[in-house]
Amino acid sequence: MRYNERELLFLARQPAEKAAEILMRLPKKGSVLKKRLVKLVVNFLFYFRTDEAEPIGALLLEHCRIIKEEENVFSISFVEEPERKYCFECDSEEQCQEWIEALKRASYEFMRRCLIFYRNEIQKMTGKDPLEQYGISEEARFQLGTHKQ
Numbered sequence: 001m002r003y004n005e006r007e008l009l010f011l012a013r014q015p016a017e018k019a020a021e022i023l024m025r026l027p028k029k030g031s032v033l034k035k036r037l038v039k040l041v042v043n044f045l046f047y048f049r050t051d052e053a054e055p056i057g058a059l060l061l062e063h064c065r066i067i068k069e070e071e072n073v074f075s076i077s078f079v080e081e082p083e084r085k086y087c088f089e090c091d092s093e094e095q096c097q098e099w100i101e102a103l104k105r106a107s108y109e110f111m112r113r114c115l116i117f118y119r120n121e122i123q124k125m126t127g128k129d130p131l132e133q134y135g136i137s138e139e140a141r142f143q144l145g146t147h148k149q
Contacts, residue, residue: 012039012046012055021050023089026057033089043106045076052060059086066097066103072096076103 016039023033037048039055043062046055047111063079066109071085074096076087090096119142122130131137 008044008058009054011041011044014041014057017106018099020095020099022091022095022099027084027085027086033087038088040102040106041086044105045106049053050058061103061146062108066100068100075098091127112141
């Protein structure tokens with residue numbers, strides 16, 4: 001995926017699907033938990049110092065694993081770089097679970113699977129492919145089993 005810093009900053013300023021101040025630890029050796037404003041926008045997780053308007057980092061939530069570590073703690077690691085693990089500590093078990101669910105729903109792969117599911121359901125009910133009217137019904141990305149899981 002290609003993006004530039006200006007585009008990323010524009011995206012970081014968009015309304016968040018979920019945002020909160022939570023504790024976060026970066027994957028750097030010796031890193032400690034620090035309070036950060038964490039903001040989920042589409043499939044990017046931005047993190048900010050609590051007193052600054054510009055993000056200090058962003059995680060693209062693709063090809064990653066979101067795992068519940070402890071009672072109020074979850075982590076994000078990446079399939080191709082499992083040692084690159086970010087940890088987040090929430091104020092409550094409920095907040096932790098909400099973040100895990102929101103992050104799992106944020107990936108392109110999750111959205112793609114939902115689109116395929118609803119496309120098939122609509123086709124069963126109406127007998128018509130809802131993507132046909134847009135001329136994209138034959139595209140590989142909208143087919144089952146043609147995209148790497």
